[in-house]
Amino acid sequence: MQKMHKTILGYVPEASPLYEVHPFVRLYFLMVVSIFPMIIGAPEWNLALILVVLVLMKYGRVSLSTLKLYVPISISMGMLILLSYTLLGGIHPEFHVVFRILGFPIYYERIEAAVEVYTRILPMIFVMVLFLSTSRERDVLVAMRWARIPFTVTYMTAMALRAVGMVIEDFSIVRQAEKARGFDPHGKSLGYKLRQFVMYIIPLMALSLRRSEEFTKAIVARGYSFTGLKNVKRPDYVLSKYPFRTRDAVLILIITGFLIGILYLRYGLGMLTLEGSVTQRWLRQWLLGGAA
């Protein structure tokens, strides 16, 4: 069986090509590619970005089953966006009414906007899953230190990430502890599971409170002093374990190139917008029969 690295979100094989890349490149990918959907308005291009991320996950040997966890969240989010844009979207006599629900008009323009927003958010989630599935807590810190981000910020991020890791670990133990007392949520309704969720939350809160107190005492005991955002020079032993290679520089250039290209297409040539997109044409045809 292949050896795996524990990442923030799960496991990735030690032999994953993505794991070979310098942590800063992965962080840069997250920061830059997450911006793409903010620039791109055309839903089909954002969906294409999801496909690219999926291909990268496959190439990086990241288990795609991780994504299953996000299906309910994605569906709920989609429903919430749709509801807030349509039913709760207000009265706009200038818009086209597609149909009415209990007398409330549902406008085409609001559905279009909901689709646009939703398809902007989805790729961001996928990019984040890719990043968290291929990075360890230490990788994030190495990336930040490599980028000369002030120590205070790195340290706080380190503690936050460590806390997340600990909460995930605690959650797993708490679930086991409740199972050991005969709690079996298997086959129960979502409502039942939500009602029982309190038994996970309370121990997690209690553990987090006790642990944060220990954290604080531990850093004070080790002479921690707040240096503000000044970039105090510190020896970074861990950076020596992560050489930045030519390949990494090339990848940074490629990602930056994509960003510049997208910015040019969007603001230079006026492309990648919702207006005139394939999705918009299809939606109009479907909901308005091409009337608008």
Next chain:
Amino acid sequence: MMKPEPYVVAENVTFRYPDGTVALRDINLRFAEGDFVALIGQNGSGKTTLSKCLNGLFKPTEGRILVDGLDTRHTSITKMAVRVGYVFQNPDHQLFNSTVWDEIAYGPRNIQLPKAEVEERVREAAEVVGLDESTFEQHPFFLPKGLRQRVAIASILALRPHMIIVDEPTTGQDVKQSLEIMDFLTRLHEERGHIIVIITHDMPIVARYARRTVLMAHSQILADGPTRSVFAQTDVLAEAFVEPPQITQLAQRCADLGFAAGTLSVQEMLEQFRSLAARRRA
């Protein structure tokens, strides 16, 4: 004399974590009526993983575990919980109710017992662990750690599992509290017939309470037998980086004077010393 029927049988059990780490390798083990077992070994030797396999929290990757005739791979966690109770090392992982009463009653309510029986079991479990009625309305979160540990144990006892696994029962406890916890586990064993398995690094506690000891290292069982004979196997203990109690080590170093290598307590050492002295005088 006939051997008692095993309550738990582990056959060729191997367990791998998702990261590929093999935590258990081809484990064969039996627990039967009358067992009071200590599971010892270094951190990472596989003790906790094995015990979580025994109550069905983890399913073996290979091999099988039968508990009371039920294969843990195909048995619901509710059925397993009433057979093998597992007390976690940190009580904060399992306490979530707003009163001690509700905490202990959670398990029996969960298996849908009638109200009267739930009440009976809560009172019984609380009495066994020494929790008096004044604590019933208190919030478990605000109790001292020793009491939280007792509430955690009582919440498992209320399910009346035949076998109880206690992970590190004495960690973070002072000597008095450690002995109190171990004494009541002994009472459960002797008076109520529970099979007890403790996971611990506390060798004097093992020597004092456990009749049988299972020594683990490198995801395997290195020794399994009466505590006295396991502690007498100095080479095996050294391989597992486990040191027997100091009194046992002293007896082993004085073996040429006639002391038994499996000496477990100061009292035993003293008796041997007196006997040797009497022989010399004679």
